[in-house]
Amino acid sequence: MKRFNLQALANPQLLALAGVLLINWILFPNFFRISWQDGRLFGSIIDVLNRGAPVAILAVGMTMVIATKGVDLSVGAIMAVCGAVAATMVVAGYPTPVAVIAALGVGIACGLWNGFLVAVLDIQPIIATLVLMVAGRGIAQLITEGSIVTFNDPALIFIGTGSFLGFPMAAVIALVLMVLVTLLVRRTAIGLFVQAIGVNRAAASLAGIRSRMLLMLVYALSGLCAAIAGIVVAADIRGADANNSGLWLELDAILAVVIGGTSLLGGRFSIPLALVGAIIIQAMNTGILVSGFRPEFNLIVKAGMIILILLIQSPFATQLFVRRKLVVTREAGK
């Protein structure tokens, strides 16, 4: 356990995060300044946590999907659908809990649909989830009738803009979700089974793992995470924007998972490190905003940073920089 902690401090994700924050600090010396304002913390670093939350929430589900050697391209569109459901329902006068639960239910249903295509019909995940990625936004537009459905429901708005102990609600939700899901998969056998399916689904099935049910569950979880992210994003701007909510966020979520060290080939995964990945991405975004670069450079700067981070994590770099530790040879069972 002690060895684990030492390694955790030196892992490439945290080094990359430290690097990005350092660059932000150089470009904008007030980056770490935090003040207390209207009962909440206020500062760029808080913005990073708050704005990074939707991708972080998506990354929780996406990590599990990618660990099964899948991918979920539909999460951005599911966000739009669920945000639209929650918004139109509160506008129509339903109580907030009902609207929220309905939106979460729709997210789970979308995830189960993806899981059905992947697990039962054996369609490749990238194609299976593409269906909803394309159709989902259309469904969201149908629900909102093409406009931004604005609402003033204080409870719903609190989910996106409220604060807990001074921290932005969205970041708190992401953290709680991460802890809950991590406990769920690590304290049960689900994590092991997910890895087994991701590494070798045929072998896992022969070892008696009901891979279909597990895949359905994993995609449903991803749908649920997308629903939560969709509600948070809608609550943040007090409106469901079917055209733009979650647009391209699936790619950021995948990137966060990859930066977090989970391989797209499935198997070993880490939800906390995927969240670190999401924070790294948002730290770059916020850094670009406060640095005063021309917007034309946004994507180039971001792409350059990401290439650098992925290079740092590559096996090649690991060999260059990290001295191999001698593994104590131990005969099995002795």
Place this chain on the structure above:
Amino acid sequence: MKLITKLAIAASLATALTSVSLAQDNLKGLTIGFSQIGSESGWRAAETSVTKQQAEQRGIDLKFADAQQKQENQIKAIRGFIAQGVSAILVAPVVATGWDDVLTEAKEANIPVILLDRGVDASEDLYLTSVASDQVKEGRVAGEWLVGAVGDATCKIVELQGTVGSTPAINRKKGFEEAIAGHANLTIARSQTGDFTRAKGKEVMEGFIKAENGGADICAVYAHNDDMAVGAIQAIKDAGLKPGTDIKVVSIDAVPDIFAAMVAGEANATVELTPNMAGPAFDALSKYLADGTLPEKFIITESKLYTPADNPQGEYDTRKGLGY
């Protein structure tokens, strides 16, 4: 300058009124096709409903076709209109290129085509006219309002651009810069893209506030559309400042939510991108069909300025029903 603007608005209003009052009956009972891009934004939805309203007022039988963002759907729809023998076709083209063939077919069938909202890269004799707004002018009107509102005081402006490289973002930036040029007290301190969305507008404004001394140094925010402005207003409030007072908010489009913000005193000005492209189009068509009067090739809609003095509550109420 201000006076000229007002005069121009008054003049255009007058023409608008006269044209409505003169609405000839020769369009009554005609069938006209309308190929719409889709419903990708609230403004687009409003344009659709206004076009339907305008057609109804004139007794036109409007055939509506939603292309769902695909040019091939639009071309199919136009071919369908030609086959049905409609009297005229309105098109809001999704892209600029690839229209020559289908427009030639319409011309050969002697069906006049009017472009709405966007132009095409095709020979000008293939369509009757093109009704669109002047995006540079929209930016200019917004800038001129700010110049007038600030007076001689120093003003650090932050700009929320539209999607990088998009035509409206380029033009609205250009017009605004033209208007504040020569007023050394107005400077654009920061400019970033908010992708025309509410969420990004809020996020970018949060960053600007942090970068500009907690927002204390910012005198005004200029947003390329109202959605970003609505997001920025929330960011300003979250930072403990008063939008509309501590930081002036000026934007473009005139969607209902910005009028709601004006009612609350949180927005200062917006420039209308009218969803009524069909009205001028029908007027031009009416004259052309009556005596063959060729309209101007490019009809520019007015870019009307709205401030809290213009009955924002009333504007909100009338616009809310248009599908924004």
Place this chain on the structure above:
Amino acid sequence: MQDGPYVLEARGVIKIFGNHVALDSVDFGLKAGEVHALLGENGAGKSTLIKILTGVYQPDGGGVFVDGTAVSLDNPLHAQTHGIGTVYQEVNLLPNRSVAENLYLGHQPTRFGLVDRRKMESAAKVLLKRYGLNIDPGSELGTHSVAVQQIVAIARAVELSGKVLILDEPTASLDRNEVARLFEVIGDLKRSGLAIIFITHFLDQVFAISDRVTVLRNGRLVETRELNSVTRTDVVRLMLGKDIAFSGATDLEPDGPTTDVLLDFRGYGRSKSVQPFDLTIHKGEVIGIAGLLGSGRTEMARIMFGADPADQGSMSLSGKPTAVRSTSEAISHGFGFCPEDRKAEGILGDLSVRENIVIALQGKLGWFRALNRDEQLEIAGKFGEAMDIRAASLDMPVKLLSGGNQQKVILSRWLATDPSFLILDEPTRGIDVGAHAEIVRTINRLRDDGMAMVVISSELDEVVAYSSRIVVMRDREMVAELRGKNINPGIIVQAIANHPDEVQA
């Protein structure tokens, strides 16, 4: 090696992958106008040899000769220019293009730089007639039967190459009539002087059309023989490598059941996979399954384990009628299954030895009764020690272990679930001698502990040593159940070869 007028020849070919010798100084000669069968079990080196002869691989030693001249074949296209063409088991043509286009793809007759469709189709018509096909060359290939497609593929290969034709299991997906038709075509080609290499698992077919046969085993040449000088039994013996002297029966168990019946399969089978079979398995009994590759032995195991559930017949477990519709159901009944293809279906390569061992037990326990790390280590350690797994650490990825140790890990995985019935499919293939001995020892120990087992193996000596009964599979059918004195490599080989009257002293 005799000197013959070989059209295509491999001399002393060696091919090494990593530290595995796939081909060890193999000689192979092909004459014009002969059908030459190439036989061998999985891993014998057939496909490696074919790939060297067609330029897919380059040999690490020895050489390939065409008409007596040494050649270096860079790729299949290059081999084609030397007259060597290949037709694979799965027709790899374009089903949505016309027959004529498929015949001439890449070599279309042209006029003014454009494809001359009319000329192409009339040429195709003439060509197809030679193969006895009277079909419209303009029709889509995919609309024809697999047999016709196969013949089109052969016609194309012969047309492009013209000297040597390699048929890699061309009959695998054909029915009897289609096979007969294909053989007519092959016969005609042979008479026209083409040299043909024929790879198949069906001995009947070998004897139906081949002139000579070459048998490979474990990457070595066993023998090349004129077919009219050998019997089926000889061929099977060459393939399995058994020197069959009647050594007398092993007679391990007395006849008749001495223990309780554990499993009873009645008319158990799966359509298009294995014909219904009857089999009774007692506690403490090892049933050996013998048969050549493709005989249905693996399919039988998968049906028993529920990986491909049975769709006919019934099964009872300790006297109670039971259904096994999935692997998890099988495991809940106390079944276990070590698959033949360790890498593709057995190990979870990137996961640790520990996780690989506990996975089936954890699957049995379900999602919520999770074994914690210490429990996992204890279980993995216990079975690792019992099986003598050589791993630097129980936390290292299992893919880094040797094949033998991987097999021990999979065996441990099942032993951890405390099974009452274990199915082992080729448990000792491709592993080192030490691990081999350990696994055989384990099988004996488990049998003595009262576990029921089904062991599929091509190693007849081994099967004979530990089995109390032997089931012989042929053509997806259970054809014999040998017991007592009949548990003898010679009799097994005859049963596989289906020539009981050819017993030789």
